[in-house]
Amino acid sequence: xxxxxxxxxxxxxxxxxxxxxxxxxxxxxxxxxxxxxxxxxxxxxxxxxxxxxxxxxxxxxxxxxxxxxxxxxxxxxxxxxxxxxxxxxxxxxxxxxxxxxxxxxxxxxxxxxxxxxxxxxxxxxxxxx
Amino acid sequence: xxxxxxxxxxxxxxxxxxxxxxxxxxxxxxxxxxxxxxxxxxxxxxxxxxxxxxxxxxxxxxxxxxxxxxxxxxxxxxxxxxxxxxxxxxxxxxxxxxxxxxxxxxxxxxxxxxxxxxxxxxxxxxxxxxxxxxxxxxxxxxxxxxxxxxxxxxxxxxxxxxxxxxxxxxxxxxxxxxxxxxxxxxxxxxxxxxxxxxxxxxxxxx
Numbered sequence: 001x002x003x004x005x006x007x008x009x010x011x012x013x014x015x016x017x018x019x020x021x022x023x024x025x026x027x028x029x030x031x032x033x034x035x036x037x038x039x040x041x042x043x044x045x046x047x048x049x050x051x052x053x054x055x056x057x058x059x060x061x062x063x064x065x066x067x068x069x070x071x072x073x074x075x076x077x078x079x080x081x082x083x084x085x086x087x088x089x090x091x092x093x094x095x096x097x098x099x100x101x102x103x104x105x106x107x108x109x110x111x112x113x114x115x116x117x118x119x120x121x122x123x124x125x126x127x128x129x
Numbered sequence: 130x131x132x133x134x135x136x137x138x139x140x141x142x143x144x145x146x147x148x149x150x151x152x153x154x155x156x157x158x159x160x161x162x163x164x165x166x167x168x169x170x171x172x173x174x175x176x177x178x179x180x181x182x183x184x185x186x187x188x189x190x191x192x193x194x195x196x197x198x199x200x201x202x203x204x205x206x207x208x209x210x211x212x213x214x215x216x217x218x219x220x221x222x223x224x225x226x227x228x229x230x231x232x233x234x235x236x237x238x239x240x241x242x243x244x245x246x247x248x249x250x251x252x253x254x255x256x257x258x259x260x261x262x263x264x265x266x267x268x269x270x271x272x273x274x275x276x277x278x279x280x281x282x283x284x285x286x287x288x289x290x291x292x293x294x295x296x297x298x299x300x301x302x303x304x305x306x307x308x309x310x311x312x313x314x315x316x317x318x319x320x321x322x323x324x325x326x327x328x329x330x331x332x333x334x335x
């Protein structure tokens with residue numbers, strides 16, 4: 001297949017998929033930019049309710065463990081100065097643990113298995129539907 | 130006719146088995162760092178079924194796969210099951226719409242769009258379930274991964290269709306065949322008349 005035939009055959013695929021890639025990439029880059037915020041409040045929510053709010057700015061540099069009860073299994077959170085992470089969870093994929101330490105609103109931690117999400121930032125960032 | 134239907138049913142059962150195996154393999158392969166991101170290997174079977182058999186058959190295989198894989202992995206009734214169900218239904222709907230409305234798009238583009246829709250529906254189901262839209266932060270990254278995996282799945286599906294493995298089954302057993310155009314009686318008589326005239330003209334020529 002020549003390049004002319006290739007573009008003739010896949011022209012609409014390239015246009016549609018290319019546009020979707022640009023839009024998704026743009027949003028991904030926008031969300032990856034760290035948002036400066038003086039407030040470091042970690043909102044830990046299970047389902048639609050905030051079960052724990054931790055002011056990370058007053059934490060010490062040493063890691064403190066916080067136990068919470070997820071929808072399925074207990075979870076252990078690690079808390080230190082301006083950062084929070086999930087240390088232990090009973091979920092299968094451990095995506096929440098792989099998310100690592102979070103210190104701003106750029107990346108929330110989500111554990112779909114335990115219905116738990118953790119977001120750092122000012123309280124106004126927490127949106128419920 | 131009945132014989133053909135039995136063969137079609139057997140073929141559908143085989144495709145469903147393939148989809149279930151690929152679904153279980155997909156479930157077993159973790160995709161770290163992006164929650165919910167999967168390769169979507171079972172979509173190969175769904176795409177092939179949609180392009181080779183039809184909407185009803187592809188829908189049956191897709192929904193059957195979701196329920197059987199949910200039963201095997203013990204997730205029926207859990208949030209993960211509803212996320213899979215929502216994703217499968219939304220991506221199938223997108224495949225059907227694009228196949229019949231966007232005729233200029235090939236199976237690769239359809240697969241990429243269905244993959245993005247699958248991710249969107251999964252995140253939407255999660256957000257509705259937990260009443261919290263935090264998980265949408267992952268969606269742009271998930272959709273980028275979805276485009277890449279969707280293109281890969283589309284290429285594989287195109288290659289499988291190109292082998293004509295199902296086409297040959299259809300021809301051999303006589304199911305899902307396109308309806309043959311019947312020659313209308315008027316047209317047939319006019320053709321005969323024209324050929325007769327030509328014969329007459331040639332006979333009259335000195």
